[in-house]
Amino acid sequence: MDHRKPYFFVGIGGSGMMPLAMILAGQGATVAGSDRSLDQARLPAKFDDLRRRGVALFPQDGSGIVSADQIVVASAAIEATVADMVAAEVVGAERMTRPELLSALFNAAPQSIGVAGTSGKSTVTGMIGWMLHALGRDPTVMNGAVMKNFATPDAPFASALVGEGGTFVSEVDESDGSIALYRPHIAVLNNVSLDHKSLEELRALFGGFIARAATAVVNLDNEEGAALAMALPPGRLLTFAIEGEADLVARGIEAAPFGSSFELVERGGVPVRVTLAVPGRHNVANALAAIGAVRASGVELADAVRAIAGFAGLKRRFELVGEAGGVAVIDDFGHNPDKIAATLDTLHTFPGRLLLLFQPHGYGPLKVMRAELVAMFAAKLAADDLLVLPDPVYQGGTVAREVTSADIVRDVAVTGAAALHIPDRAAAAAHLVAQARPGDRIVVMGARDDTLSLLAADMVERLRG
Incomplete structure (x- = not known):
């Protein structure tokens, strides 16, 4: 594709946005962007990586969108009221969705x-x-x-x-x-x-x-x-x-x-x-x-x-973060019934109790998957396993909270499995670390939140302490 116009990514740190920005920058396009996480000083290493690739970063306040010549690319999580989207409307910049841009590159x-x-x-x-x-x-x-x-x-x-x-x-x-x-x-x-x-x-x-x-x-x-x-x-x-x-x-x-x-x-x-x-x-x-x-x-x-044979795997896909005191901590992307079940089946192939921290990736998915999630946990959790759910990830915007982590825990507990709702994620992690004993595997699970990897690493340090 001919990248004659500069691109501005709104939500550039997202798991679907960042690699697309990387590809465009690598192909010689001019790329800039903004992100809520950047404004909140979350995961600075991610944005440092983008800067090293020549990507200019701006606050998500509209200041980076100044010309009708820019192509503004927005992730699905970005609402029309976000300052950058308002600025794009004001200057008359062309807008594309992430999949529109990706599919154009792919199809070409x-x-x-x-x-x-x-x-x-x-x-x-x-x-x-x-x-x-x-x-x-x-x-x-x-x-x-x-x-x-x-x-x-x-x-x-x-x-x-x-x-x-x-x-x-x-x-x-x-x-x-x-x-x-x-x-x-x-x-x-x-x-x-x-x-x-x-x-x-x-x-x-x-x-x-x-x-x-x-x-x-x-x-x-x-x-x-x-x-x-x-x-x-x-x-x-x-x-x-x-x-x-x-x-x-x-x-x-x-x-x-x-x-x-x-x-x-x-x-x-x-x-x-x-x-x-x-x-x-x-x-x-x-x-x-x-x-x-x-x-x-x-x-x-x-x-x-x-x-x-040389494929080393992906970050956050059954990734062993570390071991301390005979307890292994695994970081995993599991967030729907099939993914979680596959991880639990793999872990149950070998001995050891499972202590699971599952952070749902949104209230909407919880509503859609409620029955299937509960049935999966009822079938896959062993008698001595423990499941802890903090509240779902929330990174801004409007959301209907019709089904919550507490609802899932209540349904799972009725089946006889050990499940707890601890709303605060840090408190949920601390509870599992306190419960852990040699031979256990702690598994941190969830999607749409890169800070889960930092949480898993912190749990290893707590175990060492």
């Missing part, structure tokens, strides 16, 4: 690989990006999480990679319906389950996404995904499954606390051993999705298997 790429699904998008995107990078394909990667393989002391927030190779890899969001904007050459559908929208809406959005692709890579272990795949011609479909029938099949999974291995069979061929540095059955499925995508892009199977 010579080869585009879009990763969709309720869970696992960021991990699969990171796996694909790493494999293509390791094999010299020099991709551009847009991710919603920091990819450990690309993070350095000088660039700790590596949620994007800018390459020259013509391949654009991006996770694609269904929560706001913007998935309809993307025209992928290769579409990955990892799974479909209830999260932000009804299943009827999700079927339409995901079904349309894979129908627009030259090749769709679909998880047959997921009932909803498998049903959508049936509408596609076999020649445009590459399927994967664990211990099932598909183009790519994983068998003989061997679990380790922070990794796994399995035998990969491609279309009835000779089994090939795959080793992963990320744990859990769900990451085996993620690896199959990623290998399927790079195979569809022309990578040889042996090369893909060799490359994926």
Whole structure:
């Protein structure tokens, strides 16, 4: 794309905004932005990283938007009453949503690989990006999480990679319906389950996404995904499954606390051993999705298997923050029933009590997922596990508080599981640290709040003290 006009990102520190700003800056565009967190002096290292990349930062008071020549890009969390949006209206600046800009970059790429699904998008995107990078394909990667393989002391927030190779890899969001904007050459559908929208809406959005692709890579272990795949011609479909029938099949999974291995069979061929540095059955499925995508892009199977062994994982995806006094602290992005269940299943493969701090990522999602969250916790919490919920993350704006953390805890407690509502997050963390004993695993879970990682690190220090 021709970046003749300067871009101004309102909410530039967001997990979907920051990597997009990084990509534009890396492509030579003039980029500036503002963020509530910057004004509140939260997570200064993130904004220092942006400044090092040549991004100018302004208070979110309208002072950075001064010309009709600017393109103002706003995240979904930004309301029309925010000073920057008012300034954009006054000066007559062109406005774009984040997905409008991202999809324009994505659709313009010579080869585009879009990763969709309720869970696992960021991990699969990171796996694909790493494999293509390791094999010299020099991709551009847009991710919603920091990819450990690309993070350095000088660039700790590596949620994007800018390459020259013509391949654009991006996770694609269904929560706001913007998935309809993307025209992928290769579409990955990892799974479909209830999260932000009804299943009827999700079927339409995901079904349309894979129908627009030259090749769709679909998880047959997921009932909803498998049903959508049936509408596609076999020649445009590459399927994967664990211990099932598909183009790519994983068998003989061997679990380790922070990794796994399995035998990969491609279309009835000779089994090939795959080793992963990320744990859990769900990451085996993620690896199959990623290998399927790079195979569809022309990578040889042996090369893909060799490359994926070097994938180091993502920040906040089952990340071991530290251990002290025989207690491990794990930071995890789990925020919907499927993601949380996958983490709990992985942890329960090995002995030790689980002490969970789950910060919901909003009141709206709690209302949508209430029944499914409660059922999942009732099924997945062991008898001696403890679940603590602080109040949901809130970073400004108007919000309806129809379902709260207290409601979820009350419902979970009725099922017989041990659950507490401690409204203040710091107090919730302190309670778990006080309860911890050798052999326990403390897990900090939640989305849309990067300070959860700081909380997890603080809990390790408290355990050491």
